[in-house]
Amino acid sequence: xLSDITLGQYFxxxxxxxxxxxxxxxCLTVFVIVxxxxxANFLSLALGVGYIFLGVALSRTPFKLxxxxxxxxxxxxxxTAVLNVFYGAGEPLWQWGFxxxxxxxxxxxxxxxxxxxxxxxxSSVLTFTTSPTQLTDAIERLLKPLAKLRVPVHEFAxxxxxxxxxxxLLLEETDKIMSAQKARGADMESGGLVQRIKALVPVLIxxxxxxxxxxxxxxxxxxxxxxxxxxxxxxxxxxxxxxEDWLILAxxxxxxxxxxxxxxxxxxxxxx
Amino acid sequence: xxxxxxxxxTYIYGQGTPFEKTAVExxxxxxxxxxFIGVIGHTGSGKSTLIQxxxxxxxxxxxxxxxxxxxxxxxxxxxxxxxxQVGMVFQYPEYQLFEETVLKDIMFGPKNQGLSxxxxxxxxYEAARFTGLREELLEKSPFELSGGEKRRAAIAGVIAMDPxxxxxxxxxxxxxxxxxDVLLAQISQYHQKRGNTILLVSHSMEDVGRxxxxxxxxxxxxxxxxxxxxxxxxxxxxxxxxxxxxxQITKIMQELQKQGWPVDPGVLTVDDALKQLxxxxxxxxxxxxxxxxxxxxxGGGRHAF
Numbered sequence: 239x240l241s242d243i244t245l246g247q248y249f250x251x252x253x254x255x256x257x258x259x260x261x262x263x264x265c266l267t268v269f270v271i272v273x274x275x276x277x278a279n280f281l282s283l284a285l286g287v288g289y290i291f292l293g294v295a296l297s298r299t300p301f302k303l304x305x306x307x308x309x310x311x312x313x314x315x316x317x318t319a320v321l322n323v324f325y326g327a328g329e330p331l332w333q334w335g336f337x338x339x340x341x342x343x344x345x346x347x348x349x350x351x352x353x354x355x356x357x358x359x360x361s362s363v364l365t366f367t368t369s370p371t372q373l374t375d376a377i378e379r380l381l382k383p384l385a386k387l388r389v390p391v392h393e394f395a396x397x398x399x400x401x402x403x404x405x406x407l408l409l410e411e412t413d414k415i416m417s418a419q420k421a422r423g424a425d426m427e428s429g430g431l432v433q434r435i436k437a438l439v440p441v442l443i444x445x446x447x448x449x450x451x452x453x454x455x456x457x458x459x460x461x462x463x464x465x466x467x468x469x470x471x472x473x474x475x476x477x478x479x480x481x482e483d484w485l486i487l488a489x490x491x492x493x494x495x496x497x498x499x500x501x502x503x504x505x506x507x508x509x510x
Numbered sequence: 511x512x513x514x515x516x517x518x519x520t521y522i523y524g525q526g527t528p529f530e531k532t533a534v535e536x537x538x539x540x541x542x543x544x545x546f547i548g549v550i551g552h553t554g555s556g557k558s559t560l561i562q563x564x565x566x567x568x569x570x571x572x573x574x575x576x577x578x579x580x581x582x583x584x585x586x587x588x589x590x591x592x593x594x595q596v597g598m599v600f601q602y603p604e605y606q607l608f609e610e611t612v613l614k615d616i617m618f619g620p621k622n623q624g625l626s627x628x629x630x631x632x633x634x635y636e637a638a639r640f641t642g643l644r645e646e647l648l649e650k651s652p653f654e655l656s657g658g659e660k661r662r663a664a665i666a667g668v669i670a671m672d673p674x675x676x677x678x679x680x681x682x683x684x685x686x687x688x689x690x691d692v693l694l695a696q697i698s699q700y701h702q703k704r705g706n707t708i709l710l711v712s713h714s715m716e717d718v719g720r721x722x723x724x725x726x727x728x729x730x731x732x733x734x735x736x737x738x739x740x741x742x743x744x745x746x747x748x749x750x751x752x753x754x755x756x757x758q759i760t761k762i763m764q765e766l767q768k769q770g771w772p773v774d775p776g777v778l779t780v781d782d783a784l785k786q787l788x789x790x791x792x793x794x795x796x797x798x799x800x801x802x803x804x805x806x807x808x809g810g811g812r813h814a815f
Contacts, residue, residue, distance in 0.1 A: 411605075420567060421565060422668065425622070444608050
């Protein structure tokens with residue numbers, strides 16, 4: 239069903255990754271993704287992958303969940319892998335007409351697949367261990383300098399919080415409405431494309447109406463509690479950079495150093 | 511042959527994930543044609559899941575649902591036919607309205623059944639009459655209706671499919687007392703006129719007590735009882751253990767009986783209670799003391815008066 243989508247779902251647990259400052263986690267996620275994408279050889283890639291798996295292990299989240307989050311992108315991984323296999327220069331290992339497989343192609347394909355998979359894993363570590371509220375808090379704090387340029391950072395963060403908050407609600411609502419229309423014989427599983435799109439109308443209209451209703455209710459609720467935006471607003475949970483966070487930061491610095499060294503030291507293993 | 515039956519029905523949510531939860535476990539029930547069944551149970555007792563398996567919206571993890579003796583999942587492609595035979599009105603059904611006019615919305619079900627425009631229209635008008643929806647409302651947009659009217663329109667949308675079994679999940683939730691009474695009276699009338707089978711899920715013991723012939727009691731995903739209403743309510747302590755209670759008037763009568771009044775502890779409505787108490791009070795007025803059970807007929811039910 240619809241509620242089976244795990245990508246971007248918080249998994250409550252007690253772990254070093256859950257405790258870590260969300261700002262740090264957010265920056266680290268970007269950092270490892272950059273690492274993975276600037277890896278020039280398999281050794282430096284392995285270092286990046288290892289660093290991500292360290293995060294996965296420290297998150298104390300069942301590995302099953304990570305596998306589940308990979309499921310939706312399985313097709314993309316296979317597709318790009320297959321495509322890359324045939325685009326290699328050099329001696330062909332196997333040839334059939336214009337299709338040929340080379341060693342470089344195989345390596346390249348493996349390289350790209352690993353990159354995509356670890357990209358999802360890295361962001362899953364972030365989303366499994368960080369609640370949406372923490373995440374938007376972190377974004378708001380990180381973007382704060384932009385407020386000087388009159389960018390409405392707080393409003394932006396609030397919008398994100400609300401949007402994220404409503405995703406599960408609207409999913410549940412969609413499920414309910416679909417059940418109700420199915421009970422009246424709506425057929426959503428068969429027919430051509432046009433028919434299927436038409437079959438969505440009885441679901442989308444009630445869904446939009448309920449979304450608007452919820453929006454109005456929320457606006458009234460916020461207004462009656464005198465919400466007026468970010469000016470002078472304090473936080474209930476103030477983000478603190480603890481000594482564990484310094485430790486994580488140090489590990490990242492170490493990883494970066496080793497990564498640069500590996501990238502430079504082994505130019506011979508370069509792929510492209 | 512029972513119209514609707516379940517055999518060892520079990521449903522597990524999210525099987526194979528860390529969020530696995532057994533919602534319904536080993537439930538076997540048998541419902542005869544024309545019965546009015548009340549379904550009661552604490553929140554999370556599995557009643558919503560159970561009723562959704564009855565019309566094929568949820569496929570049971572194990573066990574069977576039999577409609578007129580046939581397994582509804584024997585041919586999964588024909589599951590839609592089952593949904594027409596077992597009509598389902600969800601909680602707050604007004605949120606499912608979507609058409610331009612109320613009439614079109616009520617016709618949605620019948621049209622999905624493959625009926626012609628004119629047949630579907632006839633069905634819609636009939637269903638609107640059953641639910642007490644005034645005819646001039648049928649040409650309006652459903653979103654212009656009041657809350658109570660919307661609810662009626664949505665229920666009419668299910669009744670219009672002319673289901674053999676009608677399941678209503680708390681149809682009176684959120685209505686004012688008068689709207690509630692009127693709606694329940696209409697459901698009762700519909701049941702009498704059509705003679706079809708009704709399952710009513712409710713948190714109001716008074717409502718199911720007044721209307722249902724038998725009660726299905728659910729607790730923790732298990733069937734606690736499926737027995738005549740009076741019998742279920744005569745076991746008030748068992749009900750309280752699972753977070754339910756008996757109708758207030760029944761409770762009063764049970765306490766009176768304990769104090770030696772010659773009343774029937776299975777009384778379900780205020781009217782019936784009144785019929786029993788009046789003679790007792792008159793007698794009391796004459797003798798100056800509460801009449802003792804020994805002096806009168808033991809457990810004399812309302813039929814005695």
